[in-house]
Amino acid sequence: MDLLIIDDDIVDRMAAVRTLKETGLQLREVRQTASSAEGIALALAGDYDAILLDYQLPPSNGIEVLRELRGSSDFSTAIVMLSNSHDEELALRCIEAGAQDFLMKSEVTASRLKRAVLLATERHQLERQIRDNNEQLRRLTECDNLTGLTNRYFFEEALKDALIHAEREQRELALIFIDIDRFKTINDSYGHDIGDALLRAVSRRLEEVVGKDDKLCRIGGDEFAILTHALTDINQVRLLVENVSDSLAAPLDVDGKSITISTSIGVATYPDCATDATGLMRSADVATYRAKTSGRNQVQY
Ligand code: GH3
Numbered sequence: 001m002d003l004l005i006i007d008d009d010i011v012d013r014m015a016a017v018r019t020l021k022e023t024g025l026q027l028r029e030v031r032q033t034a035s036s037a038e039g040i041a042l043a044l045a046g047d048y049d050a051i052l053l054d055y056q057l058p059p060s061n062g063i064e065v066l067r068e069l070r071g072s073s074d075f076s077t078a079i080v081m082l083s084n085s086h087d088e089e090l091a092l093r094c095i096e097a098g099a100q101d102f103l104m105k106s107e108v109t110a111s112r113l114k115r116a117v118l119l120a121t122e123r124h125q126l127e128r129q130i131r132d133n134n135e136q137l138r139r140l141t142e143c144d145n146l147t148g149l150t151n152r153y154f155f156e157e158a159l160k161d162a163l164i165h166a167e168r169e170q171r172e173l174a175l176i177f178i179d180i181d182r183f184k185t186i187n188d189s190y191g192h193d194i195g196d197a198l199l200r201a202v203s204r205r206l207e208e209v210v211g212k213d214d215k216l217c218r219i220g221g222d223e224f225a226i227l228t229h230a231l232t233d234i235n236q237v238r239l240l241v242e243n244v245s246d247s248l249a250a251p252l253d254v255d256g257k258s259i260t261i262s263t264s265i266g267v268a269t270y271p272d273c274a275t276d277a278t279g280l281m282r283s284a285d286v287a288t289y290r291a292k293t294s295g296r297n298q299v300q301y
Helices: 010-022 036-045 062-070 088-096 110-142 152-169 183-190 192-209 234-249 277-293
Strands: 002-006 029-033 050-054 078-083 101-104 173-180 215-220 223-228 252-254 257-259 263-270
Touching: 002 010, 002 036, 010 029, 010 110, 029 036, 036 050, 036 062, 050 062, 050 110, 062 078, 062 088, 078 088, 078 110, 088 101, 101 110, 152 173, 152 215, 152 223, 152 277, 173 192, 173 234, 173 277, 183 192, 183 257, 192 215, 192 223, 192 234, 192 252, 192 257, 223 234, 234 263, 263 277
Parallel strands: 002 029, 002 050, 050 078, 078 101
Antiparallel strands: 173 223, 173 263, 215 223, 252 257
16 A cells, blocks of 8 residues: 655654554555645645545645645545544544544554554545446436437526526527438438437537537437527627538538538527527527428528
8 A cells, every 4th residue: 555644743653654554554655744735746646545644734734735635636545634632523524625534643553543544445435436426427417328418408407597697687698409401311321320420520510619608409319409698699699600500511521431411500599589498499499490491501590
């Protein structure tokens, strides 16, 4: 095991090293530092199995060090907090700030320290796994499997939220539906897998065009939607729609095949077309239908 001790008191550090040697843990490296700043740098740069972190670390303290370490996305190491005071509230605050265990220095024995280090690493691994699982679950529920874009359910939730803000701030919104023309013939000519790859290629193109504040989603099938609330007037919306249309009109490289598509686009704006999410979705849908029935490859407002 590689361990790091951060403690400003040399006597306590030496005692910790001595006790660690008595634990029977397979120790490869036990690095020590008296400074919280150096401790943070070492912890972030190294690959330690666990850190023994003193709470009293003037001019800082252990909780501040914990917060700084846990605030870094690259940091992932178990931490056992050590303190001179027997303070349950402090122990709780340390756990809340990201420590896996809390020990009073006066009560540290080899067997206690061994158990704390092993339990902390195990608990930390479990916490990490739960976090990863939650993130995966979030991605699975929010994203469309094929393209990785937001799915229809979460898009509609975002639209409802955006409408509340737009009403409060007296701002306009635009909802843009994009439907690939005669997509069925692409499936029929090239096969379903190429059809899937084309949908992914279209998604990447759209991601390049939309602004960072815009929401992009795959509504379903060969239909995509953009919700934009960063645009202040209809001319800006028109410009975005033109960019979308031009970008998708350029040939797409789909698994080594160059495929050119056209799209029918329908635009609905808040508050002109509708004031609620269902109404706005319907308006954009009707505009898209008009683009289809008027000969495809065009935009309808
Ligand atoms: P139009 O121009 O009138 O919109 O014609 P279209 O062929 O694009 O539209 P239609 O709605 O008739 O057909 C959409 C096709 O999209 C039918 C369906 O098989 C296909 N599709 C839907 N989801 C997927 C998918 O996830 N992958 C693939 N490859 N095809 C899909």
